[in-house]
Amino acid sequence: MTEDSYIELKNRTNGNCFGCSQDNPVGLQMKFFAGKDKVVSDLVISPHLCGWNQFVHGGVLTTILDEVMSWSAMHFLKCMVVTKNIEIKFLKPALVDEPLQASGWIKKKTSRREVIMEGSIRDKAGKDCVRAEAAFAILSPEIAKRMGISEEEVAGLIT
Secondary structure (H helix, E strand, O other): OOOOOOEEOOOOOOOOOOOOOOOOOOOOOOOOEEOOOOEEEEEEOOHHHEOOOOEEOHHHHHHHHHHHHHHHHHHHHOOOEEEEEEEEEEOOOOEOOOEEEEEEEEEEEEEOOEEEEEEEEEOOOOOEEEEEEEEEEEOOHHHHHHOOOOHHHHHHHHO
């Protein structure tokens, strides 16, 4: 990270999410840091998640972008979101066992129930490997509660 003003976001402790749970031994165990207008995650992908040769599998890269964009939306909008659709552009290979930085930011809030997010994954040289744009549904507190997500859990994720 290049900004000194990044703060670490709290992570759920009761989940087993492949992307963000620290309790999932085979997951990505992503940690998130919020800056002024984006959320970032620094990571190194293990070789067991490669696709062809030493390239990070495209599905893993998509998961990373989905995670960082959703955490960015939750942090900046102070609400729960779920992915509606995602478009991925693979620009160059991302390599396993090499430092990567994923970033997510708000492109545009289109309505009270939808936000468009953008994200990227950069290699250690700062070059974009993957870019994404995604639409996320903004969940009302009532819908989140029906999905089994408590207000305390939401507050823990977004503060």
